[in-house]
Amino acid sequence: MHISPDEIIFWQHGFLKLNSTIVMTWALMLVLTVGAKIITYKISNDIKRSGWQNLLEILITGIEKQIRDVGVSEPKKYIGFLGTLFVFVGAASICTVIPGFDPPTASLSTTAALALSVFVAVPFFGVQEQGIGSYLKSYTKPTFIMLPFNIISELSRTLALAIRLFGNMMSGAMIVAILLTITPFIFPIFMTLLGLLTGMVQAYIFSILATVYIAAATRVKKKKTLTKQEKKHG
């Protein structure tokens, strides 16, 4: 039994390996980008529009609304990054219904790469929004003693992001594989259904956590206006 799709190797030449994770990631990237290109090739502005365009619009407006709800005032700025995370992880978990497809997110390499991109993106957006001095100062809040703990939390949440997604996706595949040996016929189907549900929830959680981190890094400057808003809502 394979604990990760890294161990399924399609092609090998010396140091270079083409394992299942890379191939499936490329296939997903191809399907997503080419699909989006084809759908937006004949984009229409009036009421007559294709179902696929409707699907994309629902997806984009939904993601935009979620990002705005978390507290980011300009979701358009971050939707490229956060939307890509959601669509990739979500598509990877939905495509598990296709026989022979291993979700690339069931490999620790993929999830670590996604978590690292969040780890880099959060300070990047933070510095872009409030300048390097102000951003670095936010590490020493509320007092200077908290500096090492803030840095540790930055590292540990990246680790948690990677391990959470990996554990959930890997456990889905693993549980189905174990059940196939015990109760082969009907029960694994229900577990596959449950795996689809948890896959979507994990995609949602991954992107919403990234949004929360970005919101926390970019919002410090506008704290006063926000508390006023919160008072109004509360």
Add this chain to the structure above:
Amino acid sequence: MDSATTIAVASIVIAGITTGFGTMGPALAEGRAVATALTSLAQQPDASSTITRTLFVGLAMIESTAIYCFVISMILIFANPFWKHVIEQTAGK
């Protein structure tokens, strides 16, 4: 018992204990979180979207501790470094 058997027995038993005890805390915590969220949903149905989102994020945070335990027990069973070491030693002989 020789060392190979000891390692095998220890890995399997500890893998079971890890998942068993490791899911206990998160299960209690998730139950409490969902119960509280349901109470506040019943009191304030208007704030349902905010409550649900916060609940999901919180559940993910809680659940990740159980997932860590699961990953560790999977490593102990399927990718055990100590077991690999023993196998390599016996194959080398």
